[in-house]
Amino acid sequence: MKIIFLLAVLLCPGLACAGKTSDAILERGQLACGVSTGVAGFSAADSKGEWRGMDVDFCRALAAAVLKDPNKVRWSPLTSQQRFTALQSGEIDVLSRNTTWTLGRDAGQGLVYAGYIFIDGQGFLVHKRSGVMSAKQLDGAEICVQTGTTTEKNLAEFARASRIRFKTLMFENLRAVLKAFFSGRCQAFTADASALASIRANDSGKPEDYVVLPERISKEPLGPVVRRGDEDWFAVVRWTLFALLEAEERGITQANVDALRARSDDPAVQRLLGVGEDVGKPLGLDREWVYRVIKAVGNYGEIFERNVGPASLLQLPRGINALPRDGGVMYAPPLR
């Protein structure tokens, strides 16, 4: 798989692969969306094979905007090794897969981040019986890590800064690393805190036997990524994200979107729902695109609540991922 992607990247005759992503999507009639191989709450297939999660909903929103149908998505489950090559090679149009935004990735690898959809931080999951209450107490411990991410670097830097030593056990496969941790091969497992919450809730068997330690040792803004060199498609992805935030700010929900479109006399709402000023044209979309997006997946707050919020399996608080008026940092520039 990896080799095929690699060959595809290498043999692309220069510009021919960059192309117009939007045109390619319209021609194909499907959005090619790269997701994870299974992180509950973000992108995971449920028992019926239906993909669910925040990153999944974002791709549905994009499909609703561009193809007028949230179901016209082709899902590509990618490991952390495959994900960037798949995007670079044109195998997928957008990578919506809990991927951390860093300078190196944003500038050095032919990729560009459209924004962040969830702000996370790396933490530690430990066995409760170990009695460990803080990551600083893990000096000398064996720590399981899934490779191919920023995780192992953060871990090494944290150890250095705290003047402690770990024995790092790196696994490529999520199943293998979980098996190792739950069978007691290592004393702690480190990953993004949201992933840890999901793993504790779904994979541990007995969530009460495990604790997520309070420390967050890194900044992990996760967001959708596109190929460099197609600014038009980049703009569509970025503003779809902003539209979800703007809709929450204006109180537009999946439930009231039809009523608001028919009756609201707020110009900002009218603009957003396609009955006022045209906010589709600059993006090469029609004027009702935001209406379709909200109708399909709801606003950002609804996506959060449904997939990872307090009522979901993950039970994550909104925290820093709230709108600025609620003390968070999810800010959208004006859609006009």
Next chain:
Amino acid sequence: MKLRAYALQALIVVAILLTLYGLATVVAARMRGLGVEPGFGFLGQRAGFDIGDTLIDFDAADTYGRAFVVGLLNTVAVALVAIVASLLLGAVAGLGQLARNRLFARLCVAYVELFRNVPLLLQVLIVYVLLIGRLPLPHEAWHVFGDWGPDVWLSKSGLSLPWPVWSNGALILERPVLGTFTFSGGATLTPEFIAVAAALTLFTAAYIAEVVRGSVQSVSQRQREAALALGLDEAQTLRFVVVPQALRSMIPPLANQLLNLIKNSSLAVAVGYPDLVAVADTTLNQSGHAVECIAIIMVVYLFLSLLTAAIMGGWHARLLRRQGGSA
């Protein structure tokens, strides 16, 4: 005539080189287009990740280049252990299939059929899951030799044993000591290493057993009868008559098995043993230099394989010279 043949060969070589050059240029241009500077300069950069199981000192401040060396040494270590063990086990199981003792012969056949017909990846995973599932936690580690023997402990953290280290100019035996979480000091064979080495050994030895059995059976039955008639006993017949002749036809297929073993060691990735491929994969991800990392993997395996083939070839040639025959 000869000139034309040479010219043709030269032309083909030039064509191949030009194609390779063309490919390299396209690849380099494409990588620059993606914002990645092609080349091996990144090997001098700081790696930034730790490796748990190393034969030489390594930490996050060291370079990618050193990380590759660590991975290479780990690959060589696990392959060497598995080569020695699988040759021994393969010889026993191979000769065992021909043993007079029916029960032992059947057991050897059963072993061969079971282990050569189950995919290696599955065997690695099964051994690993059994190890980490069944072994006790470090705090309840088994004291392998009891309280009186050497200080060897077996637990989920692996096999911890005393190891000689230099301390103040003298060689002392350092014992493993249980810390807050696990053992430190001495040397440790991790469950990952044990799982990979054991699975490689069991898998390859099954094939080697077949090679051994086939070669021994290919030695004419009359040779055996003649040796027995001369008064050699069963063991002496095997040692002085059968095995030396069988070795000649055994070595080339044996070399193939060893080459397979070396390449199969890359399955270590599945259980988190930091071999060359695992380190290269991590580096590839951190640095974005996919082509270079894969090129390094290819060159290293090619080198290890050619080296093994050369050693086995040399052994075979010497044997033929000494025995004055031809295979």
